[in-house]
Amino acid sequence: MVNDKSNNLFKHPVFWYVFSLLCIFVFFISVFFSNFRFNVNAPIENWVNAASYFNGILTPPLLAITSILIYLTWETSKKELEATNETLEVEFNFKIYDGMIKSFVHTLDNQVELEFRKAAFENAWQYLTKDYSNKDMFIEKVLEKLHPETGKKDLREICLNFEITNRECFNSYDLGTEIYKIGEKTEILDTFEPCFRNNLSFCYSRGSKQLEVRYPVSIRNFIDILNFIEEHSKGTRNxxxxxxxxxxxxxxxxxxxxxxxxxxxxHPVFPYLPS
Structure with a gap:
């Protein structure tokens, strides 16, 4: 502990300032008294001349040393300020990161945005009425069970009111199928609902060309998290x-x-995530 205190003392600028002063003072005292004798009873003029000598000799080096120490103090303060700012920036960025992750987790249990529900309905309707192998039977069932003029609108309202969260879309994505059952005893929703849910899940991977916002907010949030990790991680450890x-x-x-x-x-960060 004593050695640590000594080492810290030698590193302190004040120590070197005092040490330099003593060395300079001892040097010029030695030079002065090697040429002149010390006499307490010397006339006042001699004392004034001696004081002028020391003042003239010591002032320039003292100013130089003082300037150097001021510069060193400024450099130290600058480094400490930079370190403090860096710490504050890290803490600030971590709060942002923490908020991004919690926002994503919260969004998982939110309902899928309405704009994607609407797009999924239109895609399902387009498929079942135009591309589906049993489209004629489906259209016949729509006309039979729903009002011909409002059937699509009524079916749309039903689908938009389904309770479907982002988490459910994640979990059901790889379970999706494009084989939809239909028959005399099946209801319209028995065919339309799985098609609608599948199309809603597809927007998480394929995006939506119909919408300005390509992916649901949960996907966008996770991509933002990956971008944040890539931008703010300096090295593998971080x-x-x-x-x-x-x-x-x-x-x-x-x-x-x-x-x-x-x-x-x-994404370059994704391979680092557990699978």
């Missing part, structure tokens, strides 16, 4: 810290489901 925090809130099962989105799967 990247691992950010990823560990992500995995703490988002279970690997959900992360694995997200891989159906090409933009996420091909």
């Amino acid at each position: 990247k691992n810290k950010l990823i560990n925090y992500l995995v703490f809130y988002i279970e690997p099962r959900i992360i694995k489901k997200l891989s159906f989105n090409d933009e996420i799967k091909n």
